[in-house]
Amino acid sequence: MHTYKYTILKSSFIIMLGLFLYACKQSTEDPKLIADKYWQHLQSGNTSEAEKLISTNSKRAFANHNNRIASIAQLNNSDAKTIVSTTITTINPKTQFSYTETFNTILVLQQGKWRVDVNESQIPPALSAPEEELQQLAEELSESMQDNIESIDEAMNEGMQLLNEALRDGSKEMGDSLLHMMNELNSKMHESIDMMKERRQRQTQPSQNQPDPKQGEGII
Secondary structure, eight states: OHHHHHHHHHHHHHHHHHHHHHHHHHHTOOHHHHHHHHHHHHHTTOHHHHHTTSOGGGHHHHHHHHHHHHHHOOOOGGGOEEEEEEEEEEEOTTTOOEEEEEEEEEEEEETTEEEEOTTTSOOOOOSOOHHHHHHHHHHHHHHHHHHTHHHHHHHHHHHHHHHHHHHHHSOHHHHHHHHHHHHHHHHHHHHHHHHHHHHHHHHHSOOSSSOOTTTTTTOO
16 A cells, blocks of 8 residues: 555656656747747748747737738748858968958858858959069069179169269269269168168078087087
8 A cells, every 4th residue: 555655656756857847948948049940930931840839829820821921922031131241361372472352241041041142142352462463573573683782783883983984074063063962872772782782691691599400409
């Protein structure tokens, strides 16, 4: 007799515990998630799944709504759209030139899933930008100037000598004025060339602080 009562109490406790856990599970549902699922089911035409998410007192209104929609037109999936701002940065591995482009990506809701609409999305420009070509041209010009510093320096000296000789043969007053101006220009140009020489020497000079691997220096 005691065993029978214990079994009944145990069964009742298990049933009550199950109902309690079910109620807790129901209360933890996210309302926004339910709303999103409801509209996604309607967009995809899955009215049977959408009906499972409505309240009991709105089933008649839901049926009337479906009949009215069916008699007029079907829901259009393309009406549900979203715009995502997309940024792509392209880096040239040879020149390390980076080019950033920002454009819009259009997505449409189809059968409950977001898909990219290529027809309405902007197409980013080609990877080779005019800015990259200008930078490459500037780098090539700089390298050419570095390689021809000595010849430029010699040509300037020869030009100054020829100019001095020509000015000696002309008017002294005009010659002194032009000579002073050309000397200043020559001085500025020599300063620029000296700076370029020093920069090139620093770039080509090996590091003196680096330990000699043959002598084992710098090894811990």
